[in-house]
Amino acid sequence: MSTADSRTRGEGTGTWEVLSAADKAVGATVVSGDLIYLRNLYGSDGGYLDTNGHATVDQKNSGGKYNVSTSKDQDRAPGTGRWRLFAQSSTPGDQQVRTGDVIHLWNTYGDNGGFLETNGGGPGGGKYDVCTNAYYNRAQNVADWKLHRA
Secondary structure (H helix, E strand, O other), X not given: OEOOOOOOOOOOOOOEEEEEOOOOOOOOOXXXXXXXXXXXXXXXXXXXXXXXXXXXXXXXXXXXXXXXXXXXXXXXXXXXXXXXXXEOOOOOOOOEXXXXXXXXXXXXXXXXXXXXXXXXXXXXXXXXXXXXXXXXXXXXXXXXXXXXXX
């Protein structure tokens, strides 16, 4: 998996739907600390963000844990597709997560799947490679993700 220079390299490729992994009602407010699934909207169903296989040697040299891909299933194995969403902050400070907030995503695979981050050059012409890491921000902003409305 990799990032791209544009939000939609192909229609829906950069758009992710946030779904509760804790049985919250559809449309319920997302709060910092919620357990979620992320479903890609490429082709109406690009799969769920998922940890899949160990990090590459280069990724491991900077704390990398697992590669990231999409899966047709919400959880390919227990916890691989579940992410704990943490906002850095929001205004007002009521725990809710809003458009424009910077977040971290922590994977629950094996109770410690690592933080979603960019790590090195992307495969297949992508901008940056994406994996999980043991460190929440091993280098400036590599694990920071900003929410935008689709």
